[in-house]
Amino acid sequence: MSTTTVAHHDEHADHPTGIMRWLTxxxxxxxxxxxxxxxxxxxLVGGSMILGIRAELFQPxxxxxxxxxxxxxxxxxxxxxxxxxxxxAATGFANWMIPLQIGAPDMALPRLNNWGFWLLPxxxxxxxxxxxxxxxxxxxxxxxxxxxxxPPLSIQGGFGVDFAIFAVHLLGIxxxxxxxxxxxxxxxxxxxxxxxxxxxxxxxxxxITAFLLIATIPVLAGAVTMLLTDRHFxxxxxxxxxxxxxxxxxxxxxFFGHPEVYIxxxxxxxxxxxxxxxxxxxPVYGYKAQVYxxxxxxxxxxVVWAHHFFTAGLPVPALLYFMYSTMAISLPLAVLFFCWIKxxxxxxxxxxxxxxxxxxxxxxxxxxxxxxxxxxxxAADAQYHNSYFVVAHFHYTLFAGGIMGIMxxxxxxxxxxxxHMYNExxxxxxxxxxxxxxxxxxxxxxxxxxAGMPRRIPDYALQFAEFNMISxxxxxxxxLSQLLFVYIIITCVRGGKKATDQVWEGAEGLEWTLxxxxxxxxxAEQPVIK
Amino acid sequence: xxxxxxxxxxxxxQQRKLANKKLGFKLLWIVAGSIAFSIALVPLYxxxxxxxGLNGKTKTTASVISNTKVDESRWVTVQFTSNVMPGLGWNFxxxxxxxxxxxxxxxxxxxxxxxxxxxxxxxxxxxxxxxGVASIYFKKIECFCFVRQELQPxxxxxxxxxxxVSTDLPSDVSEMTLSYAFFSAxxx
Ligand code: HEM
Ligand SMILES: [Cu+2]
Numbered sequence: 001m002s003t004t005t006v007a008h009h010d011e012h013a014d015h016p017t018g019i020m021r022w023l024t025x026x027x028x029x030x031x032x033x034x035x036x037x038x039x040x041x042x043x044l045v046g047g048s049m050i051l052g053i054r055a056e057l058f059q060p061x062x063x064x065x066x067x068x069x070x071x072x073x074x075x076x077x078x079x080x081x082x083x084x085x086x087x088x089a090a091t092g093f094a095n096w097m098i099p100l101q102i103g104a105p106d107m108a109l110p111r112l113n114n115w116g117f118w119l120l121p122x123x124x125x126x127x128x129x130x131x132x133x134x135x136x137x138x139x140x141x142x143x144x145x146x147x148x149x150x151p152p153l154s155i156q157g158g159f160g161v162d163f164a165i166f167a168v169h170l171l172g173i174x175x176x177x178x179x180x181x182x183x184x185x186x187x188x189x190x191x192x193x194x195x196x197x198x199x200x201x202x203x204x205x206x207x208i209t210a211f212l213l214i215a216t217i218p219v220l221a222g223a224v225t226m227l228l229t230d231r232h233f234x235x236x237x238x239x240x241x242x243x244x245x246x247x248x249x250x251x252x253x254x255f256f257g258h259p260e261v262y263i264x265x266x267x268x269x270x271x272x273x274x275x276x277x278x279x280x281x282x283p284v285y286g287y288k289a290q291v292y293x294x295x296x297x298x299x300x301x302x303v304v305w306a307h308h309f310f311t312a313g314l315p316v317p318a319l320l321y322f323m324y325s326t327m328a329i330s331l332p333l334a335v336l337f338f339c340w341i342k343x344x345x346x347x348x349x350x351x352x353x354x355x356x357x358x359x360x361x362x363x364x365x366x367x368x369x370x371x372x373x374x375x376x377x378x379a380a381d382a383q384y385h386n387s388y389f390v391v392a393h394f395h396y397t398l399f400a401g402g403i404m405g406i407m408x409x410x411x412x413x414x415x416x417x418x419x420h421m422y423n424e425x426x427x428x429x430x431x432x433x434x435x436x437x438x439x440x441x442x443x444x445x446x447x448x449x450x451a452g453m454p455r456r457i458p459d460y461a462l463q464f465a466e467f468n469m470i471s472x473x474x475x476x477x478x479x480l481s482q483l484l485f486v487y488i489i490i491t492c493v494r495g496g497k498k499a500t501d502q503v504w505e506g507a508e509g510l511e512w513t514l515x516x517x518x519x520x521x522x523x524a525e526q527p528v529i530k
Numbered sequence: 531x532x533x534x535x536x537x538x539x540x541x542x543x544q545q546r547k548l549a550n551k552k553l554g555f556k557l558l559w560i561v562a563g564s565i566a567f568s569i570a571l572v573p574l575y576x577x578x579x580x581x582x583g584l585n586g587k588t589k590t591t592a593s594v595i596s597n598t599k600v601d602e603s604r605w606v607t608v609q610f611t612s613n614v615m616p617g618l619g620w621n622f623x624x625x626x627x628x629x630x631x632x633x634x635x636x637x638x639x640x641x642x643x644x645x646x647x648x649x650x651x652x653x654x655x656x657x658x659x660x661x662g663v664a665s666i667y668f669k670k671i672e673c674f675c676f677v678r679q680e681l682q683p684x685x686x687x688x689x690x691x692x693x694x695v696s697t698d699l700p701s702d703v704s705e706m707t708l709s710y711a712f713f714s715a716x717x718x
Contacts, residue, residue: 108550180557184550215564222568240656248575315662
C-alpha cells in the first residue's frame with residue numbers, strides 16, 4: 001500500500017532536532033520511543049534494587065544491610081516496576097502502535113501526550129531521591145512500607161513516604177492523561193470503515209485498560225492524599241485514636257490495586273493473539289469471545305478487591321462473596337487461554353523469538369493464574385497470606401505475564417520500529433536464559449511460602465537456607481541476562497539486516513502495510529477498511 | 531470515524547480536533563466522579579461499619595436502655611483485654627479478665643489506668659468487639675471511651691464501664707471479647 005507512505009508536505013523535519021525534538025515532540029512515535037526507553041531504564045533500576053534484596057537473602061542472618069533499608073528497597077522496587085517499568089512500556093506500545101493499527105495519522109491529543117510522558121521522569125526522581133539524600137545524612141531514606149502504603153506504618157514513617165505520595169500523584173496524573181488520550185484516539189480517529197468490532201485486539205485491551213485507569217487511579221490518589229493529611233494536617237482518616245480506621249485504607253488501596261493488575265495485563269492480552277496469529281499463520285480464534293472476556297474481566301476487576309486482605313477480619317458473608325467473585329474471574333480468563341491455544345492449534349507454527357516468548361508466556365502466566373486460584377480460597381489464604389507463596393504468585397503474573405509478554409512485543413515490533421532485524425540467535429538465547437532462570441528464581445519461593453517463610457523480612461529461619469540460596473543465584477542470572485536484552489535492542493537500533501515492510505511472513509494488520517520504519521507522519525491519508 | 535465536512539468554514543481536520551477536545555473533557559467527568567467516589571467512601575465506610583458492626587466497631591455514644599428484660603435462660607461470657615499504643619506512657623488494664631452474665635443484665639466493670647510519666651497526659655480509648663457480628667449487641671451505657679481522659683503525673687484512676695448485652699444476641703454467640711486500645715491524645 002504505497003499511497004500511505006507518500007511524502008506529506010512536512011515529511012522532512014519541520015520538527016526541531018536534538019534534545020529539543022524530544023522535549024517538545026508531539027509525534028506519537030517519538031513519544032512512544034521515549035516511554036519505552038524510560039521503561040527499559042527503570043526496569044534496570046528496579047532490577048538492581050531487588051538484586052540487593054536477593055544478595056541479603058542469599059544466607060540467613062543480616063550481612064549487607066539493616067532491616068529498614070531492606071524494607072525501603074522492597075517497596076521502591078515494586079513501585080518502580082509497576083508504575084515506571086510495566087505501565088510505561090504498555091503506554092509506549094500504545095503510542096507507537098495504536099495509531100498505526102487503526103490507520104490514524106497520530107494520537108488524538110498530541111500535546112497532552114507530551115505532558116503525560118514528561119511527568120514520569122520527575123516522579124522517578126521523587127521515588128529514588130530519598131535514598132540519595134540519606135547518603136548525605138538527610139532524612140532516613142525512602143518509604144519502608146512496601147508498595148502498599150499501609151497505615152499505621154506509613155503514618156509513622158519519615159519523609160520518604162511523602163516523596164512516594166507525591167510520586168504517586170504525578171504518576172497518576174500521567175496515566176490518566178495517557179488514558180484519556182487513548183480513549184479519544186480509539187473513538188474518534190479510526191480509519192473509515194474500521195468499526196469497534198474490527199479493531200485489533202491490542203486496541204481493545206487498551207480501551208478497557210484506559211477506562212479502568214481513569215476510574216480507579218483517582219481512588220488511589222484520594223487514599224494517599226488522606227494519608228498525607230493524616231501525617232501532616234491532623235486528620236484521622238486512618239488513625240484509630242481519632243476514630244479513623246486503618247483497615248479502610250486497605251479497602252481504598254485495593255479498590256485501585258486489584259484493577260491495577262488487570263491494567264498491567266490487558267494490553268499484553270491484546271497483542272499476544274496478534275503474535276500467535278502471525279507465527280501460526282492462522283487468523284485469531286474467537287475474536288468476539290476475547291473482546292467480551294476483556295469486558296467481563298474489566299467489570300469483575302472492580303468488585304473483588306478484598307481478596308488481598310482476607311485475614312484482616314472480614315465477616316464470613318463478605319469472605320464468601322469475595323472468594324467466589326475472585327474465582328469467577330478465572331472463567332473469562334479460561335476463555336482467553338482457550339482462544340490462545342486454539343489459535344495455534346494445527347497452525348503452521350514457527351518459533352522466532354517473539355513466538356518463543358509468547359508460548360512461554362502462556363505456560364508461565366497460566367501458573368500465575370492457577371496459583372491465584374489457590375490464594376483466592378479463604379481457608380488456604382489464612383496460611384499463605386503474606387508468605388513467599390504470594391510473592392511467587394504475583395511474579396508469575398507480573399514478571400512472566402507482564403514483563404515477558406512485553407518482551408514478546410518488543411521482539412515482534414522492534415523490526416517495524418527500527419527498520420532492522422535484531423539478532424535472532426541472541427534473541428533466542430535471551431529467551432531461554434530468562435525463562436529458565438525465572439523459574440529457578442520463583443519455583444523455590446512457592447515452596448518457601450508453603451513451608452511458612454513470610455515475605456518482607458531480611459532474615460529467616462535456617463531451614464529455608466537452601467531454597468533461598470538457589471533463588472538468589474538464579475535471580476542474579478535472571479538479572480544479568482537482561483543486559484543481553486539491552487545489547488540486542490541497542491545493536492538493532494544501530495543497524496542490522498534491513499527489515500521488510502511486512503517483517504514477518506504471517507503478519508497481518510495495518511501497521512505491516514507501512515514501511516519499516518514507518519514515515520515520521522504515517523497515514524496522512526487514512527486507509528479505508530472494507 | 532467519518533467526519534463530514536459541513537459547511538461551517540472549519541476544515542475536517544479542525545473539526546476533528548474540536549471533537550477530540552470535547553470527548554477529552556467529557557472523560558474528565560469520569561475522573562472527577564471517581565475522585566468524588568473515593569472521598570464519599572470515607573463516610574460510607576463508617577456508616578456501614580457502625581450499622582453492621584463489621585470490623586468490631588461499637589457505638590461511640592451511650593446506648594439508651596429500652597428493654598430491661600433479662601434473659602435468665604442464657605449465659606454469655608465477655609472477656610476484656612487492653613493495649614496501650616506506642617507514644618502513651620500509661621499502664622492500663624481491666625480489673626477483671628472476664629465476666630459471665632445474662633443478656634439484658636446491666637453490669638459495671640472497672641479498668642485501671644496509671645500515668646507513669648512526669649507530665650500531664652491525655653489519652654483516648656478505642657473499643658473493638660470480636661467476633662464482629664456481636665459488636666452491635668454490645669451496648670455501652672457509660673464508658674470512659676466516650677471522652678478523652680487526662681491523668682496527672684503519677685496519677686492512678688479507676689475507669690468504669692457500664693454495659694449490657696442485648697437479648698437479641700444471635701444464639702450461636704456465647705462468648706465475646708472487648709478490647710480497648712488506649713492512644714495518646716496529645717498533639718506531638
Ligand atoms: C485468576 C487469577 C487470579 C487470582 C484468582 C488471584 C488471586 C490473588 C489473591 C487471592 C491474592 C492475595 C493473596 C494474599 O495476599 O494473601 C493475590 C495477590 C496478588 N496478585 Fe493475584 N490473582 C490472580 C491473577 C493475578 C494477576 C493476573 C496479577 C497481575 C497481573 C496478579 C497480581 C497479584 C499481586 C501483585 C498480588 C500481591 C499484592 C501484594 O500483596 O503486594 N494476580 N492474587
Ligand atoms: Cu487482586
